[in-house]
Amino acid sequence: MNKMRKRLVIGFTLAYLFGAGAVIGRAELGTGAAVQKAGADEVTDLRSILEPIRTKHGLPALGGAVVTGKGLEAIGVAGVRKAGxxxxxxxxxxxxxxxxxxxxxxxxxxxxxxxxxxxWETTVGDAFPELAAAAASSGFGKITIRELLSHRSGLPANIPWGLIPRSQPIREQRLAAVKAASSANIDAGAGTKFLYSNLGYVIAGAMAEQAAGATWEELMKKTVFEPLGMMSAGFGGVGTPGEIDQPWGHGAGGKPVKDYGPDADNPPVMGPAGTVHCTLADWAKFIADLLRGARGEKALLNPAIYEMLQTPPFGGDYALGWGVVEREWGGGNVLTHSGSNTMNLAVAWVAPLRDFAVLIVTNQGPPIAAKACDEAASVLIKNYLKE
Known part of the structure; x- marks a missing residue:
């Protein structure tokens, strides 16, 4: 595992969302070319709005999309795949x-x-009884999948992922992660205290694998991507080594990273916590389904499931995979999250009560990229939700 891999973590999320990213709704939203909602068969091009923001912050590329329950309303990408x-x-x-x-x-x-x-109350012990028995004193086996998904498990953010051999089949790698977690120190506030944990999501993914008899990747394709028509969705880094056929990752300072291609990412074992890639249009399909489901409209799952996903189960401001914050522009609670492997950044703001969402992406890591994404989201929110 080289130096690049050692520094690739997915910890840049909540600090942005409830810190700098939370500026959306408080600060001046900014100005930009007016964006008009597209007709039924039209999608507005956002490039003219995104390009000035990209240039201002010196990003290689900046993309954005506006989504409703009906689907993609507007999309645009400005800039280049690789700086220089x-x-x-x-x-x-x-x-x-x-x-x-x-x-x-x-x-x-x-x-x-x-x-x-x-x-929702399936425990680690239910899925892995032998491992749970070996760690009975720590309470590891009593952790529920709901607690894992809401970051209330008490587990640490990460383990030394590089110590898990990539030569093993992926399910064995995740089982190794569960074993490592069974000996980890569990915070005394488990079940009540919020502690952001990539490890928790990896264990949840391993529990899904155990229950369904397939890898998390296979389950994602069969259960999420294919039913929603997300045909571009996959896992790990994007692009072909030696070519510039997809967005190339850039570090915080804007310099292209050395590695490029499927392996330019966190270890595959971390998949459930953060290795999905797809086009903006396909990400919009996932978000549109969430909007429909939240509003009780026809969606892939039943309405009660969407309410569960979008409601913090133990109070606080984190549901299942989503931060939950109140914003006037969203008519109340909105869902939000960001993700970065330090070479890219993706940000989502979803307002179910307004049937509206904004997605922003860039091929550069934070913190400069975070400011640019925040500004881009703000401008699109301002233009689309004119009162």
Missing amino acids: TDVPATAEDKWHLGSDTKAMTAYLIAALVEQGKLK
């Missing part, structure tokens, strides 16, 4: 979503609950 080249980034490119994957993992598990393969 003139290869344009396009609306058909795939973007790494980082921890925005968590909402999809929670959605998958909700589907398995609906199918009767899991329960």
